[in-house]
Amino acid sequence: MLRKSLYCALLGLLVSSAAQAADLKIGFVNVARLLEKAPQAERAKKELEREFSPRDKKLVAEQKSIKAMEERLTKDASIMSQSERDKLDRDLLNRKREAKRAQDEFREDFNLRRNEELTQLQKEIFEAIQTLAKEESFDLLLTDGVVYASEGIDVTSKVESKLETGFKGSKK
Template identity: 55%
Template sequence: MEVSTLKLLKTLVVATALTLAAPFSLAQAAEVKIGYVSVAEILKSAPQAEAASKRLEKEFAPRQRGLVEAQKKLRQSEEKLSKDSAVMGESQRRSLEGDIRNQARELKRTSDEFREDFNMRRNEELGKFQKEVLEVINGVAKEEGFDLIVNDGATLYVSPQVDVTKKVLGRLTSK
């Protein structure tokens, strides 16, 4: 009987403690200030994102033009083969087919390198921009007393009262 009395007493003590602590935790929860930032809107609207895009375009435009020219040359060779193969000699046709295979192989290699280099540079630019955005968000959060800022990654509903996206964009624009 003593064991069950102790268990009952222990349960009553825990229940009483939880009952007494509940109003305090609710009061603390009511004081939490939450904000929201739309990262998608920032990536779309911030001048830094547009500037990074222009830098990438300028840096990679010559290589992209070279790829377009190589594709055009390959297409012309393929058209020549399909159009003239009936009147070509065997060795001439085999030579052109070999050239086409080499051009296609080189184009694929060059395209893969281009894509890899472009993605690497885009990720560098995006990383710099994300760091800058995070600094601005942290600044807004500290200055305005936010306890938590959430983004659009897993947010289902946002009241306009807690949306600080425009403030963040304003600061990014003024930088």
């Protein structure tokens, strides 16, 4: 008798859990797609390009200049005096060092700024996801680590719309 009542109680618990689970509203958001396609991502890319393009052009020009010096040294070494060759070697070595230092600084500065922009974008995406979840009464929105999500629960396009609306509103 005890076993039968325990079985009934367990069955009742399972049935009520299944009924509650059927009422859950679950969705999925592809954050990687948003990081790529959101208008804020394009804005950040253009801003980084605008900010770092002049320095990049200077570095490229310096590399070309160094290459020209190397070619001159190779081509004219036999007709140069030893002191001229030594001076050109020193100048070349100093310019290479300076160019490497400038390239390293550029890379560090660019990475810092890119990370700042990425952090800001991730914050905006997170806020858009939370807003959508509250407005549409989701019980659970999943992002990373999902192996499969049907199109019926993929709300990435809705989050993207929220980001676009927020982007247009911030441009005014």
